[in-house]
Amino acid sequence: MTTTTKQKPGRTRSGETGSVRTLERGLSVLLALKDLRRAPLSVLARHVGLSASTTYRLLETLRQQGFVEWEEQSGVYSVGLRAYQVGLAFTERSNLIQSAHPEMEALVRDLNETVNLAVLYGAEAVYVHQVEGRQLMRMFARLGDSSPLHASGVGKVLLAWRPEADVRQKLGDGPYPAYTPRSISTYAALLGELEQVREQGYSVDDEERELGVRCVAVPVRDHTRQVVASLSVSAPTSRFTKDQIAGVAGRMNQAAVQVSTRLGWG
Structure with a gap:
């Protein structure tokens, strides 16, 4: 007769731990x-x-699985086709991107600036889709x-x-990194800024984030009325003056409402 020891939930064998x-x-x-796009072994390490x-x-x-490519002559590694295919699967299943794309193209036609779509991931905003403007100098x-x-x-x-x-919970009590003299660096200032955004x-x-660059962003909501993404337009301050902010924001909110409606909001 043999006996077995039942493994407790959440516990892993040492080999499994090593594999993870x-x-x-x-x-x-x-x-x-x-992040690096292309890099040799020493830099990656x-x-x-x-x-x-x-x-x-x-x-x-x-590399053997196709997620990484290696150039023999230069010794440089880069992201492989298989990784692109995995990312493409996300794009194809994302109703958010499909819903936003027509409105982003319309914004580019109207504003002639690059439009981005971003979502929340942990403590960062990640750009998941983009339609480029036609300006020679684009942000x-x-x-x-x-x-x-x-x-x-x-x-x-x-x-x-x-x-x-x-x-x-996401950002802590600060202070936060100041990328320019205009950056928000304290928790109290951030809360005040977020209240203004809501209003x-x-x-x-x-x-x-960068001197000489101005950006306006608006919320996109889903069927639960939660903000699930943000549309943004960025441009050099020389081309995007403070007087233009309200008008650009109004046009962008029109687009965001259309995207949100496609996602079931309303």
């Missing part, structure tokens, strides 16, 4: 490549805080890039309609 740790490290390498030998083994596994963020919640138009919109406890129905990044 390896997976976490592999994903960290893939995310580093997302420093970026993720792993030894070169460990990083190489992870990269080789990712745009790369898809998948993130912005700080306290110092971006999209970030402040994504925070403004959330409970104060949630805001504190006026849009947020403004007035050179808070």
